[in-house]
Amino acid sequence: MSNVPEDLQYTTEHEYVARTGDPSVVRVGITDYAQGELGDVVFVNLPKPGHHLATHESFGTIEAVKAVSELYSPAAGEVVEVNGALEGDPAVVNRDPYGGGWMITLRLADAASLGGLLSPAAYRAHIGE
Numbered sequence: 001m002s003n004v005p006e007d008l009q010y011t012t013e014h015e016y017v018a019r020t021g022d023p024s025v026v027r028v029g030i031t032d033y034a035q036g037e038l039g040d041v042v043f044v045n046l047p048k049p050g051h052h053l054a055t056h057e058s059f060g061t062i063e064a065v066k067a068v069s070e071l072y073s074p075a076a077g078e079v080v081e082v083n084g085a086l087e088g089d090p091a092v093v094n095r096d097p098y099g100g101g102w103m104i105t106l107r108l109a110d111a112a113s114l115g116g117l118l119s120p121a122a123y124r125a126h127i128g129e
Contacts, residue, residue: 001129002033005098009114010123013056013072016098017117019111021047024111028074029102030062033127038064043120044086046071047105051079055113059104062093075113080104 004010011016014034018027026102043063053059053073060071083102085092094100108114118126 002031002036002124002127003098004032004120004129007076008098008105008120009117010120010126011072011074011117012098013076014123014127015072015116017074018098020105024108025080026075026106026108026114027047027102028059028104029097030071031123033129034069035094035101035105038062038067038069040065041090041116044093044103046082046086047079049079049082053077055125062090065076072096073106074117075083075106076109077106079104080107090091115118 014031015028015029020027041062041064046060053076055076057073058070058072062069062071082104
């Protein structure tokens with residue numbers, strides 16, 4: 001059974017959204033379920049800070065031994081930070097997807113735009129758990 005923290009929101013594409021101390025800024029990564037499905041992560045390609053994203057726009061790719069997958073933005077906004085630690089150790093996504101394995105920090109164009117995300121219960125239903 002996958003770890004689905006109660007304090008996060010989720011996309012149907014298996015990204016999670018974590019609130020930060022600033023209501024207009026969120027941290028984005030992939031879920032425990034997604035990293036488990038991918039297998040051993042060997043490379044993560046992320047945008048540069050300052051890059052503007054539209055909702056559901058691809059913001060990079062994650063490469064595992066058995067697949068390459070697109071990463072999708074949960075909302076429109078500007079990338080303010082990228083997890084540089086993933087360059088040297090992409091497998092941290094497997095070990096700690098909700099901690100050290102985060103991908104980007106996004107300054108939301110509209111803080112209310114997260115209303116369509118899945119609750120933990122809805123995400124569990126989405127992945128069949």
